[in-house]
Structures are given as C-alpha cells and as structure tokens.
Amino acid sequence: MKKLDLLIKNGVVYDGTGAEPFEADIGVAGDKIAFINKVSGVRCQVSKTRGEKVIDAKGMAVSPGFIDTHAHSEFTLLADPRAEGKLLQGITTEINGNCGLSAAPLYGEAFEHREKDLAELGIKERWSTFEEYFRILEGRESALNFVTLAGHGNIRASVIGYKDKKPTASELKKMRALLQKTIDAGAIGFSTGLIYPPGIYSDTEELVSLAKSFSNDRLIYTSHMRSEGKNLIESIKEVIRIGKEANIKVHISHIKTSGKENWDKIDGAISLIEDARRKGIRITCDRYPYTASSTDLDTILPSWTYEGGSEEELRRLKNSQVMEKIKKEILHGHPDNDYWTKVSVSSVSSQKNKWMEGKTLSYISRKINKSAVDALFKILIEEKLRVGAIFSSMSEDNLRRFLSLPYTMIGSDSSARSMSGITYDGKPHPRGFGSFPRFLGKYVRDNKLMSMTSAVHKITMLPARTFGINDRGVLKKGAFADIVVFDPGRIIDRATFDKPFLKPEGIYYVVVNGLPALWKGNFTGAATGKILRGKGCLSKGCNVDKDCG
Secondary structure: OEEEOEEEEEEEEOOOOOOOOEEEEEEEEOOEEEEEEOOOOOOEEEOOOOOOOEEEOOOOEEEEOEEEOOEOOOOHHHHOOOOHHHHOOOEEEEEEOOOOOOOOOOOHHHHHHHHHHHHHOOOOOOOOOHHHHHHHHHHHOOOOEEEEOEEHHHHHHHHOOOOOOOOOHHHHHHHHHHHHHHHHHOOOEEEEEOOOOOHHHOOHHHHHHHHHOOOOOOOEEEEEOOOOOOOHHHHHHHHHHHHHHHOOEEEEOOOOOOOHHHHHHHHHHHHHHHHHHHOOOOEEEEEOOOOEEEEEHHHHOOHHHHOOOHHHHHHHHHOHHHHHHHHHHHHHHOOOHHHHHHEEEEEOOOOOOHHHOOOEHHHHHHHOOOOHHHHHHHHHHHOOOOOEEEEEOOOHHHHHHHHHOOOEEEOOOEOOOOOOOOOOOOOOOOHHHHHHHHHHHHHHHHOOOOOHHHHHHHOOHHHHHHOOOOOOOOOOOOOEOOEEEEOOOOOEOOOOOOOOOOOOEOEEEEEEOOEEEEEOOEEOOOOOOOEOOOOOOOOOOOOOOOOOO
16 A cells, blocks of 8 residues: 555646646655556555645646746745745746846846845845855745756856956856856856847857857757847847857747737748758747737837946936937837837836836826836836836737747746735736746637647646756656646636736646645645756756755
8 A cells, every 4th residue: 555645536647748648646755756547546545644635636637837938036036935926827847047147146247236136125145156046045945946047147247247348268268167157056058138238248159159168968058039029030040050059959038029010020930940950959949928028128228228237327318418319219219109008117116106007108108298208218217227017019820820839838937926925016917927827728728729738748848858857847657746737628817917916717736846835726835846956066966857955
C-alpha cells in the first residue's frame, strides 16, 4: 500500500508531452509524482500529517503546472511573495530577468537606477550579486518556482553606465566576466531590452561577443528586439544572426507587429523565422494573448533623450528648446491624433495624478487643457518618469497567427501581484491575472486555434525544454509535482483594463512542489516555490533539475 501526501482521482490527464489525454489517478509523495495509474481504484494511503489531501478531478483536466516564459517578478516577489495573480492562472514556474532587466548584477549606475524601484516596493535589503539576491528571496518563501535570465541592461550599466558608447576592449572583457559570473550563480542565459537604456546603445557585435562567451546547448539568449513595428524585419534578422554566429538558442520576447502600418509585415516575419529554423537556428518566441502592450510611458520619447540616465532625461524634458525638438520628432512619428486615444496611463507614483490611471492621453489632455504631447511631457516631469502605460496597437488576426505557431509559447509579460497589499496598485495590464486562462478559454476552446492537447504542451513541456528545465512541465513518475486541475469548459479570464485584479474562472487546484497552493479556488497559504538554478550553478550538484531552494 503506497503512502501519499496527495491523491488526484478520476481526472483527464494532459501530461504535457502532446500525447492524447487519458483518464488516470495521480499520486504525490513529498514534492514528486509517485505514480500515474490509468486503472482507477488504486490502493493507497493518504498521509494525515498534513491534513487529508484528496482531489476528485472527475470531469476536469489535470495538467503540469503552467510555465510563464516571460515574467518580471524579481522585485515584486520580494515585496509580496504570495504571487496570487500568477497562482490563480495555474502558473507554478516563472522565467524572470527578461527585457534586459534582472535582479542582479547591480553595481554602480545599475544599482543606483534600481533604488527607486526597491524603495517604492518597501524592499529594505540591498544586494549586488545573484547569490545575495537568492538568499533574500529564499527567506521570503515564495509561492512560485523562480528561474532567471541575466539582464544585459544590468551588466552594461554595471560596467559602462547609461552612456551611448561602444564598449572598449577592457569594458567588453569586464561585461563578459560579469555575464559568466551570473551564469555560474544559476542564470539560464541572458536577455536584452533593445528599446531601453542602456541596451539601446549596444550593437550586434557586442551582443554576439557576449553570447559567444557562454554559449552551450542549455543556455539561451532572449530579446525584446530593437523594433516590433517599423524595423521588425531587420530586428528579427539581428536575433537570427546572433543565434547563428554564437551558436546559441535564441528567443524573441512578446513577438508582435506593432502599429497598423506594420500589420502586413507578419508574413515576412514568420517566413524569416521558419526559414531560420529550417537552417538549424534554434529560434522560438513567446506572446501574451492581448492586442495591447504595456511598458514605460517614456518609450514614446526619442531614444537619444535617455542617454545619461533618468536625471539627464528629465533635464532634457525641462529644457524648453530641447523639448521642442523632442515634440517635433514625436509628432513626426505620430502625426495622427488617433494615436493618443490608444495610449493610456496604467500607473503613476504621486497621489495627485492617480485619477489619470486607466485614462487615455487623449482624455487626460482634454481634462488639463493641453495638447496630447504637452500632456505627455507634463506627466513625465511631474512623475519623474515613473509612469506605466498601455498601448493598443496590434491586430487581432496577427495575434491569432502568432499564438498558433508551434514554437510560440505564452508569457504574461507581467510581474507577480496580489489582490491586496503593496502590489495591489494602479491599473496594470490585465495579463497579470488573465493570460493563461484567456489563452486556454478564448483562443483554444472558443476560437479553436488548436487542440487542448497542443495548447497544454505549449505552456508546459515546450517552455521547460526550451529553457532547459528538466522534470517540470510534464506529468510522469518522478517528476516534480507541479500540477493544475481545471475545467476546460469553464476556464476563462475575467480581468479587464478597467478592473485588472479580477480572478479568472475554471482553475480549482494548483499544486507547487507537492503542496496545494490553490484548493477549490481558494489560497491555502502554502509557499513551496523553489529557486531553480541553471547548469552553471556553482553549488555542488545543483542545476535546474534539482531542488536549489
């Protein structure tokens, strides 16, 4: 008679491999799957030491825990490790450190640049290395498994700062050494954010050189590309070039065709990627299931305004002559007044401007009796650049095509937030509470973009293999017990742009490393997430297959 900590009975198992679903009972002992038995009525004894844990999953799907391939939770998990918005979606593992920003390294200007983020979230600890950060995160007892990339922006800012310059040979050597140090600490690769400072100042040769310094079969390079609109094709070519010259896996973050004038570029974009894959370039993508993006409001500004860091950027905005030059460039790029109706403020720092959250720049400009571009300047100056925004600029048809690609995974592109506390603030993009149930409910079940079997593979085993995470993303004996039980007929998102903190429906149980974090749709308070370090980890025997937390 088997002794178990959890028994899931009578469920329809989607094991993550892409195989057809089957009815089975799943037994969990400790943090591992003890058995998957297709014959019902298996004799077993459920341990009473942690309370009776039996789930009758009759009529429900049982799948591996969902893997969020594009998260930004490195700081919010320190502020509130409950991560309720992610658990409610069935997410058990996040890949962080995206878009060139990671928790470490933080030296010099990189450290100074993050100070406001940490203070705003009430984080008192400070650190420079991943080793230091991991110790702090372990002390928080997070609800999720944490995987991270190393941010190129962190590395460049730590060595060069926010200067628009090519690194010297000495500086590049320091960057390569710092990147290797992050890999040794457990990062699974590195990421770039090539529309943000300081990544925007790098050239392809710099990125190839860095990628070559750590390339192997396990590690990966991910990129928020230089352009997702006007220069989309050129940007994809750059990613492919890095993959080819560095002989490394490459991954395009939140792939899109931004701006109506660029929607017709999708055929060329997909053709480029698939031709590269046929030639042996290991290239994949992720995408969130929405047609609106979200990032900093100041990304509207010309890139030259960022040089030198936020203080220099603000100084330029306050200079009337420079402001006129900036205004001219913005209006040249966005001559249509309709553009401002599709840009809304999602978060501000000051109380006096809280009324702006959820409002478009067009609406705000009318309320304060200014032109839209002057309203933009006013907000950025008053908020000292700390303004989040949502941009509605994408095609629904193109979204469906991207989601349908067999090498496209799902990434929420959001930080972990909860329904109360310090992260319950502003009007962030609803993808933070809705991405995965929206994908499975709207696009898979209702729109029939693919089978549920293929969809589950796309959010479990495929990202696990792509990012080198073994024994997760699959339901099999001996794998870690990250499990989701959901109703395929009811799963759907409810979060909206006006009410982004609403719980999704149809997800009833979420198990992280053997313990239920969500039980009958309610939080249990379990915090069993682990830090999953990459193959380069210096800890003896430690890799993403092992318990490192």
